Amino acid sequence: MPGEEASEEKDKSIQHTAALSFGFICLIIGIPLWWKTTEVYRVNLPYSDIADLSNTKFQFTIDIDVVNLEKSWTDKDLTDLSKLLKANLADDRKVGAIFPKYRVAVRQAAEKQSSDVTSLKTLAALDDYFHGEESSVNKYLIVLMPVNNAVVKQTTIGNYRAVYLPAGKRDLKTVSAEVTEILHSVLVREDALLKSFQNFLGAREPKDKASMRSLSYHQGYDILFTLVNPQPDILDIDWSIKVAVEAYLSPMVKQLSDYINLDIKSQMLFFTGLRRKPHKDKKNSGFYYEETDLPHTINPLEANLGSHASNNPMLNFIVYVPSRDQHPLHIVLKNGEKVKTNSFLSPQWGGIVVQNLPSPPPNSSLPVRVTVDMKTVMEVFLTQLRLLMDFNIQVKKDLQVREVGNDVIREWELDNWLRKKCLENLATSISTLQSLTALLEGISNIVIQDDIGQQVENAVTGIKEAHRHLSSGQIARAFTQSRKALASSEKAFFDPSLLELLYFPEDQKFAIYIPLFLPIGLPILGSLFKAIKWIKTKRKQKAKTE
Amino acid sequence: MAAPMVNFYFQLIAFAFLHQCTGTSPEEFFKSGHTNNWAVLVDTSRFWFNYRHVANVLSIYRSCKRLGIPDSRIILMVADDMACNPRNPRPATVFNNANNQINVYGDDVEVDYRGYEVTVENFIRVLTGRLPPSTPRSKRLLSDEHSNVLVYMTGHGGDGFLKFQDAEEISNVELADAFEQMWQKRRYHEVFFMIDTCQAESMFQKFYSPNILAVASSKVGEDSLSHHVDPSIGVYVIDRYTYYALEFLETVTPGSKKTMGQFLEVCPKYQCISTVAKRTDLFRRDVNKVLLTDFFGSVRNVELLPDSIHLQNATLHTHSEDSSDVKSDKPLSYAQQFPMPV
Numbered sequence: 023m024p025g026e027e028a029s030e031e032k033d034k035s036i037q038h039t040a041a042l043s044f045g046f047i048c049l050i051i052g053i054p055l056w057w058k059t060t061e062v063y064r065v066n067l068p069y070s071d072i073a074d075l076s077n078t079k080f081q082f083t084i085d086i087d088v089v090n091l092e093k094s095w096t097d098k099d100l101t102d103l104s105k106l107l108k109a110n111l112a113d114d115r116k117v118g119a120i121f122p123k124y125r126v127a128v129r130q131a132a133e134k135q136s137s138d139v140t141s142l143k144t145l146a147a148l149d150d151y152f153h154g155e156e157s158s159v160n161k162y163l164i165v166l167m168p169v170n171n172a173v174v175k176q177t178t179i180g181n182y183r184a185v186y187l188p189a190g191k192r193d194l195k196t197v198s199a200e201v202t203e204i205l206h207s208v209l210v211r212e213d214a215l216l217k218s219f220q221n222f223l224g225a226r227e228p229k230d231k232a233s234m235r236s237l238s239y240h241q242g243y244d245i246l247f248t249l250v251n252p253q254p255d256i257l258d259i260d261w262s263i264k265v266a267v268e269a270y271l272s273p274m275v276k277q278l279s280d281y282i283n284l285d286i287k288s289q290m291l292f293f294t295g296l297r298r299k300p301h302k303d304k305k306n307s308g309f310y311y312e313e314t315d316l317p318h319t320i321n322p323l324e325a326n327l328g329s330h331a332s333n334n335p336m337l338n339f340i341v342y343v344p345s346r347d348q349h350p351l352h353i354v355l356k357n358g359e360k361v362k363t364n365s366f367l368s369p370q371w372g373g374i375v376v377q378n379l380p381s382p383p384p385n386s387s388l389p390v391r392v393t394v395d396m397k398t399v400m401e402v403f404l405t406q407l408r409l410l411m412d413f414n415i416q417v418k419k420d421l422q423v424r425e426v427g428n429d430v431i432r433e434w435e436l437d438n439w440l441r442k443k444c445l446e447n448l449a450t451s452i453s454t455l456q457s458l459t460a461l462l463e464g465i466s467n468i469v470i471q472d473d474i475g476q477q478v479e480n481a482v483t484g485i486k487e488a489h490r491h492l493s494s495g496q497i498a499r500a501f502t503q504s505r506k507a508l509a510s511s512e513k514a515f516f517d518p519s520l521l522e523l524l525y526f527p528e529d530q531k532f533a534i535y536i537p538l539f540l541p542i543g544l545p546i547l548g549s550l551f552k553a554i555k556w557i558k559t560k561r562k563q564k565a566k567t568e
Numbered sequence: 569m570a571a572p573m574v575n576f577y578f579q580l581i582a583f584a585f586l587h588q589c590t591g592t593s594p595e596e597f598f599k600s601g602h603t604n605n606w607a608v609l610v611d612t613s614r615f616w617f618n619y620r621h622v623a624n625v626l627s628i629y630r631s632c633k634r635l636g637i638p639d640s641r642i643i644l645m646v647a648d649d650m651a652c653n654p655r656n657p658r659p660a661t662v663f664n665n666a667n668n669q670i671n672v673y674g675d676d677v678e679v680d681y682r683g684y685e686v687t688v689e690n691f692i693r694v695l696t697g698r699l700p701p702s703t704p705r706s707k708r709l710l711s712d713e714h715s716n717v718l719v720y721m722t723g724h725g726g727d728g729f730l731k732f733q734d735a736e737e738i739s740n741v742e743l744a745d746a747f748e749q750m751w752q753k754r755r756y757h758e759v760f761f762m763i764d765t766c767q768a769e770s771m772f773q774k775f776y777s778p779n780i781l782a783v784a785s786s787k788v789g790e791d792s793l794s795h796h797v798d799p800s801i802g803v804y805v806i807d808r809y810t811y812y813a814l815e816f817l818e819t820v821t822p823g824s825k826k827t828m829g830q831f832l833e834v835c836p837k838y839q840c841i842s843t844v845a846k847r848t849d850l851f852r853r854d855v856n857k858v859l860l861t862d863f864f865g866s867v868r869n870v871e872l873l874p875d876s877i878h879l880q881n882a883t884l885h886t887h888s889e890d891s892s893d894v895k896s897d898k899p900l901s902y903a904q905q906f907p908m909p910v
Contacts, residue, residue, distance in 0.1 A: 269882035321636035457752035
């Protein structure tokens with residue numbers, strides 16, 4: 023009946039319209055809504071910038087000033103020398119990830135300077151004369167001394183930023199070769215810099231002693247001085263550590279205060295000692311440790327040293343006064359010779375010095391008061407500190423270096439350290455950012471908060487700024503920027519929120535969603551198909567009737 | 569790259585006249601590639617009947633301490649308190665042997681994560697270093713690229729997972745990812761992974777980071793069994809693999825030359841009943857040349873100091889006047905217990 027058919031048609035069309043609208047809502051509104059609400063919040067990170075950084079070649083600039091005091095050399099000689107030097111220094115080696123650029127200036131000394139220098143009688147006076155006005159951070163002065171100068175007989179490197187070369191009878195080629203050699207091996211050391219840069223960037227090569235010994239850069243180090251007295255009932259030991267640190271260590275701490283924070287503490291330990299039994303010396307009455315015994319003396323002591331509250335690495339410097347039944351105690355080399363300083367160091371940990379204080383005379387009232395000679399002790403500790411903090415630089419035999427004395431760190435050593443640590447920090451920041459991006463791209467359900475994005479931006483900006491300062495030769499500013507970049511990149515990488523959503527891995531998402539969506543999804547899809555088929559047949563009918 | 573290398577060695581070899589130099593031997597390399605040792609020891613089971621897992625981890629802890637790793641570099645995670653458990657007939661003690669010879673819960677045990685703090689999240693956070701800023705130093709793994717890390721885990725496990733606290737699990741994929749993140753951030757030099765659970769091999773199958781040596785007490789499909797029961801306490805007190813491993817470790821002294829190769833052969837099938845599985849393909853060195861103390865002990869590199877810098881006598885300030893005044897009438901006082909700022 024047409025009425026019934028019409029109403030059936032109407033029912034069917036209502037059904038199919040309903041199915042279509044359900045399908046529409048599910049597919050067009052529902053699925054995007056579900057996608058958006060279960061999306062993990064991830065801030066946009068500068069991935070392309072970080073990828074560029076790994077390909078950047080860092081240039082660092084060094085200024086060299088050559089001052090000539092040798093009267094027999096004319097201006098033409100100096101121009102030739104300048105040309106030779108520039109040719110020697112201008113990249114005779116391949117351009118690596120970091121490469122140096124030298125700015126060389128050669129000039130004749132003023133008359134007054136020549137006459138002043140002849141009146142100076144010691145190397146210290148010479149160093150003081152040339153200190154300050156001529157050289158500054160990252161700017162080195164090569165002084166070509168006249169042939170008859172009494173003070174400088176052989177190439178000498180001063181404590182500030184001056185190098186004294188007796189030019190005299192040598193020709194230009196040898197002088198320029200020698201200057202190049204000094205720059206490559208002592209003042210700038212590009213090879214060591216390149217090696218450590220590549221190491222921190224990820225190339226894990228076996229480390230040699232110099233790079234394994236020193237601590238990597240941190241915001242600060244804790245330094246702990248300990249006096250170990252196993253028999254305080256016999257010896258009452260007085261060590262004026264406060265005064266010694268104030269007198270010998272504070273100048274260095276102040277010099278480094280802009281770059282690194284050194285926190286110094288001291289303590290005394292009683293009734294404990296180096297538990298390893300020393301060997302008895304048969305010839306003289308005494309005891310000794312060989313080098314193979316030493317590693318086992320540190321561990322029992324370390325348990326008693328006490329832990330501390332900060333997260334900075336700690337350097338321990340221990341003065342050990344042997345007990346009376348092990349007195350006097352020496353450390354000997356393989357050939358039986360005594361080690362002059364009676365001390366040893368352990369890389370990345372600290373050092374121990376054995377002080378043999380005189381035994382109490384018989385019939386004296388115990389405990390006997392004795393004093394530690396703080397000067398010898400501090401000499402050993404400061405040498406060890408120089409080695410452990412990476413200030414020490416090996417110099418070839420034919421170069422003389424002025425004795426460093428109470429300054430503890432030479433200025434060109436400080437420059438080297440700043441340059442090296444700056445490049446190491448940059449390499450570490452870049453590799454941290456790279457591994458962070460690899461991690462975030464690899465695991466797609468880690469939430470990236472806004473502050474992490476901010477830290478990453480800061481790190482990238484810091485690296486670029488540091489590079490800019492390095493290439494203009496301002497290593498102190500470059501170092502500060504690199505330090506900030508390191509702190510930001512570490513903060514971003516070690517942020518506690520960067521933990522992937524545990525128990526929600528990709529393959530288990532299926533198992534979670536299927537029981538929710540499948541029971542509803544199948545009927546909706548089924549009715550959607552039917553509705554579309556119905557529309558198609560209706561269209562065909564319409565086309566037929568038209 | 570011969571020329572730069574030669575140049576580099578040239579610098580290292582020579583001595584200078586007035587200037588400081590390195591150790592006495594001409595070798596440029598230290599004997600071992602690591603400078604410090606860490607240990608992360610985890611027990612994941614709760615409840616009194618899992619007494620043996622706590623005994624396992626405390627025994628390994630004692631061995632590490634005896635061989636030289638200090639407490640400041642051991643992270644000990646124990647999921648439940650057996651010593652003060654009301655069912656313990658010997659309160660304040662945990663034994664790993666029916667003879668009750670050694671109380672492994674002595675008076676110098678430092679547990680860093682106890683009870684409900686032992687969770688999968690905390691474990692992953694310790695390994696990757698992503699701890700909240702308020703975490704104290706004793707709860708952090710502050711290893712660096714020169715550290716050898718020993719990781720020991722014990723508890724109930726299955727194929728591809730390890731059960732924590734009877735409430736959650738850590739999967740082998742998560743563990744492998746955690747080690748990879750440690751490698752990326754240079755937080756270890758070498759890792760020795762030791763696991764004593766059922767189907768333990770599955771936990772190290774997914775590792776892909778270099779320098780990891782792993783040993784497990786049983787293969788996939790096998791159960792690890794416990795060793796013996798202590799009738800006076802009423803529970804099993806130690807697992808087989810750990811029992812025989814400890815037997816081996818008791819013969820090791822801090823200066824011992826025993827190798828990891830020997831350690832990996834410990835507990836053959838007739839003793840352990842399950843088959844001990846190991847994984848050496850990720851480890852670069854030959855296990856028969858690696859010392860046991862590289863992971864279980866702490867043998868440091870040392871360098872003798874042949875010469876030092878020379879200082880001038882600095883003038884001592886007014887401090888000396890203070891001390892001479894005070895000496896005469898100074899009351900007695902105790903020595904400072906903690907290091908004080910200078």
